Amino acid sequence: MGLAHQIQEKYHTLTKSEKRIADYLLAIKGQAVYRTMKDITEEVKVGDATLIRFCQKLGYSGFSDLKIAIAKKEFTSQYDEDIDYKYYDRILENQVKVLESTRKLLDSVTLLKAVEAISKANYIYIIGVGSSGLAAAALEQMLLRVGVHANQTSDPHFQAQALSLLGPKDLVICFSLSGRTKDIHDSLLIAKENQTPIIAITNFKSSxxxxxxxxxxxxxxxxxxxxGALAGKISQMYISETLVRGYEIKNQIKTVELREKVLRSIIDKILD
Structure with a gap:
């Protein structure tokens, strides 16, 4: 049973404030999973207790439980379709769609500012946790190939220690798809105290x-x-690639010569 059907069944039992929540959720549909309690209570102008009571009337323990149910329903529907569909085509279509959507969100002025920040920084630290930690590690390697020495870590304790030593002439680059990862947020607060510039790579500008x-x-x-699905990583890698290529162009890096030098340093490690 989907959320819309559950709301329709219980709608007559809801208070006026709860009906405002119901109408809002019906309007945003699946996007509800990307909202917080604060987002909804401020938008609908109700208290936390009202939102919790609304969720309980639908049979959920709270808002998090409701979001998981919505996400589970959408996820199940998508995978049920794969039974009668070439799932590998759907996976490819999704990756292409994500890349195209990421490109539409890419602003050339903002990108140039990010490239300039990388160019000016004395010291660069790249942070992420979970699958975003893999994106941080990949960007570190990509920057090294164009002569930029940066360090990355996915360990929250080491992030805190490292960022506490940075200053205004350094740079932090962080990855977080949700924009709400607590460990990353806590680390960035330390960087903010030290007035260290921050490049945030995330889905949501309001996070x-x-x-x-x-x-x-x-x-x-x-x-x-x-x-941790592939689409998220591809979106992050696309942004990383644009940063690295932008740096090469701005700083007139001799790309071929530099990459040849890097290749020669590792070619002996390749088996014949």
């Missing part, structure tokens, strides 16, 4: 992590139930 960023580059993939 807590984006609000801490001096420069925000948006990814386009939305993962709630299927965290």
């Amino acid at each position: 807590p992590i984006a609000e801490l960023g001096d420069i925000v580059l948006q990814t386009a993939n939305e993962e709630f139930f299927d965290g």
Whole structure:
């Protein structure tokens, strides 16, 4: 049973304030999974207790339980379709769609500011946790190939220690699809205290992590139930590639010569 059907069944039992919540959720549909309690209570102008009572009337323990149910329903519907469909085509279509959506969100002025920040920074730290930690590690390697020395870590304790030593002439680049990863947010607060510039790479410009960023580059993939899926990584890698290529162009890096040098350093490690 979907959320719309559950709301329709219970609508006559809802108070006036609860009906406003119901109408709002019906309007935004699946996007509800990317909202917080604060988002909804401020938008609908109700208290937390009203939202919780609304969720309980629908049979859920609270708002988080409701969001999981919505995400589970959408995820199940998508995978049920794969039975009668070439699932590998759907996966490819999704990746292409995410790349196209990320490109539409990419602003050339903001990108240039990010490239300039990388160019000016004395020291660069790249942070992320979970699958976003993999994106941070990949960007570190990509930057190294164009002569930029940066360090990354997905360990929250080490992030805190490292960022506490940075200053205004350094740079932090962070990855968080949701923009609400607590460990990343906590680390960025330390960087903010030290007036260290922050490039935030995230889905949502209104998220807590984006609000801490001096420069925000948006990814386009939305993962709630299927965290760590390929689409999110591809979106992050696309942003990373544009940053690295932008740096090469701005700084007139001799790309071929530099990449040849890097290749020669590792070619002996390749088996014949």
